[in-house]
Amino acid sequence: MKRTSRNQERRNPYFRSKSQKEKADVASTAEDADEDPALTCLPIFRPVKNETKQLSYNSAQKKAIKAGPGPVLVLAGPGTGKTQTLMGRISRLIEKGERARRILALTFTRRAAQEMRDRMKTLLGEDAEMPQAGTLHALCFDYWKHAYNETPIVLPEAAAKKLFAEVNPEFAGKNLDHYWNKYNLGRERLADVPDDLADAHINYGNQKNHWDLVDYTDLLEFMLEQSGAPTFRMPYTNVLVDEVQDLTPLQLAVIRGIAGESGKGVFCIGDPKQSIYGFRGAVGDVKDRLADIWKNTRPLLWAKITAQGKTFSIAPPPFSRTNPAQRQPRH
Numbered sequence: 001m002k003r004t005s006r007n008q009e010r011r012n013p014y015f016r017s018k019s020q021k022e023k024a025d026v027a028s029t030a031e032d033a034d035e036d037p038a039l040t041c042l043p044i045f046r047p048v049k050n051e052t053k054q055l056s057y058n059s060a061q062k063k064a065i066k067a068g069p070g071p072v073l074v075l076a077g078p079g080t081g082k083t084q085t086l087m088g089r090i091s092r093l094i095e096k097g098e099r100a101r102r103i104l105a106l107t108f109t110r111r112a113a114q115e116m117r118d119r120m121k122t123l124l125g126e127d128a129e130m131p132q133a134g135t136l137h138a139l140c141f142d143y144w145k146h147a148y149n150e151t152p153i154v155l156p157e158a159a160a161k162k163l164f165a166e167v168n169p170e171f172a173g174k175n176l177d178h179y180w181n182k183y184n185l186g187r188e189r190l191a192d193v194p195d196d197l198a199d200a201h202i203n204y205g206n207q208k209n210h211w212d213l214v215d216y217t218d219l220l221e222f223m224l225e226q227s228g229a230p231t232f233r234m235p236y237t238n239v240l241v242d243e244v245q246d247l248t249p250l251q252l253a254v255i256r257g258i259a260g261e262s263g264k265g266v267f268c269i270g271d272p273k274q275s276i277y278g279f280r281g282a283v284g285d286v287k288d289r290l291a292d293i294w295k296n297t298r299p300l301l302w303a304k305i306t307a308q309g310k311t312f313s314i315a316p317p318p319f320s321r322t323n324p325a326q327r328q329p330r331h
Helices: 020-027 059-066 082-095 110-124 136-148 157-167 173-188 195-211 216-227 249-259 286-293
Strands: 072-076 103-107 132-135 238-242 266-270 301-305 311-315
Touching: 059 082, 072 082, 072 286, 082 103, 082 110, 082 238, 082 266, 103 110, 103 136, 110 132, 132 136, 136 216, 136 249, 157 173, 157 195, 173 195, 173 216, 173 249, 216 249, 238 249, 249 286, 266 286
Parallel strands: 072 266, 072 301, 103 132, 103 238, 238 266
Antiparallel strands: 301 311
C-alpha cells in the first residue's frame, strides 16, 4: 500500500468536496464508528486518583492470574470479574519486576480501552509507569506512523462503504450491503477474495492508493504483513487481551505476530457465549483457534469460573491438528 502524503487533502477531490467537519470525520482513526476518535495506544502517566486500590481475588481468579508463562486462555461467564482478573495479572507482573512499558493490554472497543486505562490508574497509583493499553486498531495505527513517519488517513466505515460503491457502481443500490459485508467478512476471516468480488477489490484498492487512504482492515493487514518480516520487533514481553471472543481470525493473526511464535506472556480472557460480532467475523471457537496458533507450545489454560468464584473446570484444551489456511497480505 502506498504511504500517505502531506499534500493529500490538496490533491484529493474526495476531501475537497467535504466540509471541514466532514474532513475531520473522514480523517479520524476511529476503530469503530460509534465512538469518538482516539488515535493512539499509549501509556497514561497521570492517574485519576492519587491512591492505589488493593483488589481481592477469589481462588479461580488467583489460578488464572498466576498461570503461565506460556499462552493462557481464561474462559469465564458474565459477572465473574474478567477485567478485574486481567488487572490482577498486570499487577502481579509488575510486582515480579516486569517493566510496565513491556506490558501491552488490548481490548475490542475504544470505550473499553479507556475503562481499562482508568482501572490501571486506580490500581497502580499516581506516580507509577503505566502499561500500554488500547485497541488493536490503535496499536496498528501507531505502528504505521512509526514505520512511515506519517499519519495514515483512515476512512470511517460509512465513508469506506461509500467509496467502495462509487468505484463499483454495479454493486450500488439494494445489493451494496450484501457485497460490502461479504467483502469485509472475507478479509477479516483471512479468506481469498471470491471471484465475484475480484474486480471490486482491485478497484477499491486502487482508489484508496490513489487518494492515499486506508480503511480499518488495511491497518490490520499492514501489521500482519510487517510482523512477518525478519526485522519486525515489538517491545512487549507480555500481551494481555480482554474480550478475546470478539476478535476475528485476522486480528488473532496480528496478535500472534506481535506476541511471537512461542506465545510466552500471552494472556487472553473472555466468554465465547457473549460474542456478539459474528457478523463481523469474530471467531466462535476461540479455544481451538488459539490452540492452533500456538500448537507447538504448552497447552493453553482453560478456566471456567462461576459468578460465585467456584471453578467448574481448569484443564488444558485439546489441540486441533488442523493448520489454519495462510494468506498473503493484500498490499
